[in-house]
Amino acid sequence: MKFDRFAKLIAGLSLAFALPWIFLVMVPFITGSNLEALPYPEGQDIDGGVTAYPDKALYQYGSSDYGRQVYAAEGCAYCHTQVIRPTYAGADMWRKGWGGREEDGFARETQARDYLQEEIAPLGYQRIGPDLSNVGHRITDRDLMHRHLFDPTSIDRDSGMPAFLHLYDEAPDGSKLVPNKKAEALVDYLLSLKKDQPLPSKG
Ligand code: HEC
Known part of the structure; x- marks a missing residue:
């Protein structure tokens, strides 16, 4: 019993x-x-001669693969996520620029296939800073992206982001900061971040 x-x-x-x-x-x-890449159905016209979703070539940018490693090593994922949640689970789609290209009325939630090309997806688990899934649309200027890394408070006075000064060297005359290889690759990676490739339409 x-x-x-x-x-x-x-x-x-x-x-x-x-x-x-x-x-x-x-x-x-x-x-x-x-999961495998999906071909676009006949008749769906996608920019850049892309025939399947996802296609890394569409957004490839310089040394962005090395930049992905720098992103991981520097711990950016402690403060930044890379996933736009479905609206039933959060308000991500209501935040300006988070879902991608808003100017063409095109922005969307992240799909599992968006990570297909990434060996390790830096999803992140908390948001001290904004989601970076589509930061490549929000910040398109290379110098501005660098400034965000070495002097975040010059852009947002109250920024809680630390300055990643160890990725920059001082110019010989001390007049300005020169990005090192890691900083350049990291910026390549950030500029390439776009998780909004059009999905193949059904039927
Ligand atoms: C301690 C937390 C923290 C860490 C670590 C951190 N960030 Fe940030 N980040 C923030 C905060 C807070 C903001 C929002 C304020 C601002 O724009 O500076 C931000 C903003 C940003 C932005 C601008 C986003 C936008 O939409 O304008 C980029 C790009 C960025 N971070 C990249 C990085 C990268 C790359 C790393 C790693 C090298 C990193 N961050 C590490 C907290 C952090």
Whole structure:
């Protein structure tokens, strides 16, 4: 009798852990792990001769792969996410410029396929600063992007972002800061950040 109740407890506990694990880990893993690029249907006209979604070439920018590593090493993901949540889960789509190209009436939530080209997706887990999924649309000027890294408070007086001065060297005469290789690659990467490639239309 006693054992019976103990077995029930164990069975109940196992179920309580197994069910969320199946639905929150296993199902998304299985449905998301074998995704492939989707071709655009005939008639859907996409800029730049792109034939499938996602296509990295569309947004490739200089040394952005090395920049991705710098982004990871510098810990940018501690303060910045790269995922535009669906509207049922948050207000991301109401924030100006977060969803991508607003001028063509085109902006969207992030889809699982958007990460297909990335070996490790820097999703981030908290937002001290804004989401950077589409920062390549919001900041298009190279010098401004650099200034954001070495002197954030010159752009936003109350910025909580630290200055990444170790990515810059002083010019021999001390007059200005010169970006090192890491800073250039990081800026390439940031300028390339656009997660708004048009989705293939259905039917
Ligand atoms: C301690 C938290 C923190 C860290 C670490 C951090 N940032 Fe930020 N970042 C912020 C905050 C807060 C803002 C918003 C205020 C501002 O614009 O400066 C911001 C803004 C930005 C912006 C401007 C976004 C926009 O939409 O205008 C960019 C680009 C950026 N960060 C890139 C980076 C990169 C790249 C790194 C890593 C090298 C990094 N940040 C590390 C907090 C952080």
